[in-house]
Amino acid sequence: MTGESKKESRTNKQAIIDYVAETGKSLNDLKVTDLVQITKNKALGGKKKKAAPIRILTYDIETSLVEAQLWGSGKQYVGHDAITTETQIITVAWKWLGEDKVNALKWKKRNDKTLVKKFLEEYNQADMVIGWNNNSFDNKIVHSRAMKYNFTVNTLVKSFDIMRQVKKVFRLPSYSMAYVSKYLGLAGKLSYGGGIRMWKDIQWGPKADEKAAMQTMIAYNVQDVALTEEIYFKLRKYLGNVINVGAHRGKEGIVCPNCGSKKVKLDHSTTTAAGTIQRVMSCKKDKVKFKVTNSKYLKSL
Numbered sequence: 001m002t003g004e005s006k007k008e009s010r011t012n013k014q015a016i017i018d019y020v021a022e023t024g025k026s027l028n029d030l031k032v033t034d035l036v037q038i039t040k041n042k043a044l045g046g047k048k049k050k051a052a053p054i055r056i057l058t059y060d061i062e063t064s065l066v067e068a069q070l071w072g073s074g075k076q077y078v079g080h081d082a083i084t085t086e087t088q089i090i091t092v093a094w095k096w097l098g099e100d101k102v103n104a105l106k107w108k109k110r111n112d113k114t115l116v117k118k119f120l121e122e123y124n125q126a127d128m129v130i131g132w133n134n135n136s137f138d139n140k141i142v143h144s145r146a147m148k149y150n151f152t153v154n155t156l157v158k159s160f161d162i163m164r165q166v167k168k169v170f171r172l173p174s175y176s177m178a179y180v181s182k183y184l185g186l187a188g189k190l191s192y193g194g195g196i197r198m199w200k201d202i203q204w205g206p207k208a209d210e211k212a213a214m215q216t217m218i219a220y221n222v223q224d225v226a227l228t229e230e231i232y233f234k235l236r237k238y239l240g241n242v243i244n245v246g247a248h249r250g251k252e253g254i255v256c257p258n259c260g261s262k263k264v265k266l267d268h269s270t271t272t273a274a275g276t277i278q279r280v281m282s283c284k285k286d287k288v289k290f291k292v293t294n295s296k297y298l299k300s301l
């Protein structure tokens, strides 16, 4: 053996020893997947690669009114051939979880192409997005505008739609963000005093009115994002989970899906109708509850 290959085999041995010690697996039980992981660990020079922090984006959009050509007023069906313009994004506001700044963009010359391009640079980085009714509205509008301009968009993004989660758990007289924030005693949504006027000024008004209305819309948009995040934190422990932050960070064993903490305890055990045992765990840090399989639970003891 040359000096070089002796050194190589020593690091191989060390990588296996480290792996066995870390995972608690027996040397005789190592499978191909384990060997692949050992090779990967070795490539990282024995140092564990620090997992990239998870990126969670809270956002909200304001969209334009569409124009339609009608014979007159009254209750009626408006077909697509009567519609003469498209829904565009007038403003978007967003905030990364863990950062203080709320960012905002507005359309240019009553066109959203640059806004969409710039916002997608943020949106496409998100591991999860948070919004109010965003599964049905905001996400799909963002996808549609990306598709319009042939831009790449992560249509598979994990999404935490607070309104949808709230509807699963609570019965409230209204599920509007304004109502829920009032119910929670939070400062509340700024109300659009002028109703549809703000949109009319922005889309068709003279310069001065357009400018003033735009400033108001951005202020509302920014405020809504801050409020969405506040409600998210306030209700977090009651609502389900759409991703597992712990697993995302490469942690093994039972980890909190919301914060990635390993400080979790058994809340209670239950069974499915088919007789499978399920364990409901609770995170000591943020009180978030989550289910794990019985085998995963037993393995963690």
Ligand SMILES: [Zn+2]
Pocket: 256, 257, 258, 259, 260, 261, 283, 284, 285, 286, 287, 288
């Ligand atoms: Zn947690």
